[in-house]
Amino acid sequence: MSYGTLVSSAVLADHLFDPGWRVFDCRHQLNDPAAGSRAYATAHLPGAFFLHLDQDLSGPTNGRNGRHPLPDPLLLADKLGAAGVALDTQVIAYDDAGGAFASRLWWLLRWLGHDRVAVLDGGIDRWLVEGRPLATDSPSSSPATLEVDLRAAVTSSDAVLASLGQSGFCLIDARAPERFRGENETLDPVGGHIPGARNRFFRDNLDVDGCFRPAAELRREFLALLAGSPPEQAVMSCGSGVTACHNLLAMEIAGLPGARLYAGSWSEWCSDPARPVVCQAPPA
Structure with missing residues (x-):
């Protein structure tokens, strides 16, 4: 198995x-x-x-x-x-x-x-x-060959920009709600989010014990977030393409595969002042 x-x-x-x-x-x-x-x-x-x-x-x-x-x-x-x-x-x-x-x-x-x-x-x-063991030694292994069959699972900032406002396109941002609004931004030089993005904090995928919530709950919430858009037209972003993968995993658990990753995410998007930005936080 x-x-x-x-x-x-x-x-x-x-x-x-x-x-x-x-x-x-x-x-x-x-x-x-x-x-x-x-x-x-x-x-x-x-x-x-x-x-x-x-x-x-x-x-x-x-x-x-x-x-x-x-x-x-x-x-x-x-x-x-x-x-x-x-x-x-x-x-x-x-x-x-x-x-x-x-x-x-x-x-x-x-x-x-x-x-x-x-x-x-x-x-x-x-x-x-659960009381399971830990170790301190560094393991070793006989080397193996991992063949690469690269998949088209990534999208670019240009593709995101071209898709803004198009019917069916769904951009989901995994950052905490305050960072999504542009508040308390400490990691990137600009606060806010990409226009049209919907916020799904990755920690909402977890229960109080830090485990993933049941598939049926995740499916119901992601379907509501997609609002009719097929998973294949969804793009996941976050601050830098890391916690966006948490939402991609949650969608896979929920039986909603096919979404793509915007790997550069907000930290790439905001590096070009020509790209549009939404900031709901009041100016400092």
């Missing part, structure tokens, strides 16, 4: 040392980029490899392509292959933020053409609540 959206800690515990499975620690803090690697060095799930959001799951920035541009797909495939990931490997990603960063690896692998990837529901926090 393979897993393509979520996996429970109980299932992962049963497969923790399965040679056909690979686990990746994706913990990260936007305001402290070294926090994830420190946490990993302190303790992590047994056998887990570490991937850094900035260094492994993103490409170089140039001031115009957002804070977390997509990595080179072949370089990412090589890094995953070095950890033993092949096309038939079951990959599990986890973090300590409700899947906010683990879902980025989930989406990236699907972009590469690898469907056997899931997020650990509840992350390391759920794992610890």
